[in-house]
Amino acid sequence: MAGARDQASLHLTATHRARDWELSIDLAAGETVAVLGPNGAGKSTLLAVLAGLLRPDTGHATLAGRELFRLGEGRSSWLAPHRRGISLLAQEALLFPHRSVLDNVAYGPRSAGIPRAEARELARRRLADVEVAELADRRPAELSGGQAQRVALARALAPEPSLLLLDEPMAALDVTVAPQLRRMLREQLHGRTTLLVTHEVLDAYTLADRVVVLRAGRVVEQGPTTDVLERPRTAFTADLAGLDLVTGARTDHGLRLEDGRELVVGARGVVDDGALRVGDAVACAFRPGAVDVRSAGDGPAGSTLRAAITDVEPRGDIVRVRSALVAADVDVQRFAQAGWSTGDVVDFVIDPDAALVYPR
CATH class of the missing domain: 2.40.50.100 (RNA polymerase II/Efflux pump adaptor protein, barrel-sandwich hybrid domain)
Structure with a gap:
């Protein structure tokens, strides 16, 4: 599965007229790209389009050689969200409250048809990867915010997604907990094709190979992280970088x-x-x-x-x-x-x- 993941390059070109959103983005296999921009810049729209939660007006996208969608140009195709091989980690952990931690993490593999025992063993490995194996039998209500977000990360990684989407995963965490999750992400994102939406320049510096800056639904700058954040071309990006x-x-x-x-x-x-x-x-x-x-x-x-x-x-x-x-x-x-x-x-x-x- 790791070999397949390593080939998971992404290409997206799409427009959404109602949101005045039009952009193109590429990720190389195993690359982490941070998307920066203020509220309303189009970051959430990008994640929703990739995850299959929002249908653009035109465009096409491919991931690991598979077509996610093609709209316009005389024909239409649309791959259902559960078939895209994409996992989304949001600001809130959003764990199933009625399931144990172990069963939360095993949910993705089970949904993909993996036998229960094998899925639970995979879930235990993922919990160990994020250093919360001892929480396997707890319910989400018994977890702290930092623990819940680690479990959510394990759940997102368990299906071995071709693309991992991170939507400001540290925004809801206490400032004393966020550095721990940032370290964990740095370890777990290595070699995984990842799109990280964030407001924090520190997240981009510590986690991302490249940065894409959005403003009003358009890409205004992009490139290697240090180039963009230390040598900005626009006043807008300079302000983001301080x-x-x-x-x-x-x-x-x-x-x-x-x-x-x-x-x-x-x-x-x-x-x-x-x-x-x-x-x-x-x-x-x-x-x-x-x-x-x-x-x-x-x-x-x-x-x-x-x-x-x-x-x-x-x-x-x-x-x-x-x-x-x-x-x-x-x-x-x-x-x-x-x-x-x-x-x-x-x-x-x-x-x-x-x-x-x-x-x-």
Whole structure:
């Protein structure tokens, strides 16, 4: 069964007019792809279409060489959800309350026609894989949230699905429990074709080989996880990744912004420098923690962007100071002593050694 799973590549192209949703996505066999985006971006629609719970208007999809659906183009085919070889792990465990933990996990194999004794033995192995074998005889009502989600993961893995769909599996867990499940997922997803929907950049970094960013039912960026989250091409993706992003043209020492201001960047912060020429379109990303705020006129030339404060957000012992162009993290006591407020024009000073310049 593992050999078959290793060949489980996915291709999907589909549209849903009522939801203004249109996208194409591919997963290589054994690859984990994280799908990021805000509420309403189309993440749940993607999962529902793949799981067979929502019928798109047009498109086609194949998984492990089998056609899941083909709609439009003069003919129609639609594979029933239970025949797709797809398992879905949702935010809530959704275990059958009247069944034991063992029988919950054995349910998928039994539904596929595996004899009861064999299905229960497979279920015991899956429970051991997620380190909850001792819970086999309990009922779901006797489990903690973290335990229930581990059992739900075991149930999702038991049928050896060709594709595993994870719908924000840690969203409903306590912050002290989520890291444990994240570790468990990292172990269990290895070699499995998986689509992970999440709001958390940390999930993408720790679990995903690639990232797809959705906005308003469209793919706006995709690529290897570190490339997308550390070198975003759009302000939208930069915001998801917690980065500041400015764009402009390459200069000898950094970049010239579209408004004519120049920003100096450290020599080691230029990606693909050999392929970049002066005048080429580039993006520059840096973290708000690499930006200082000073009174207007106090910032050094070459690393200062003057702008009005548009928003102030307390974050424990720091304050996130935002402008229309960049944001900075400033010590809360220093911010209070300076007396800055919304509307004040200040100098945002960027650490040139913390900025990354790359082709746009």
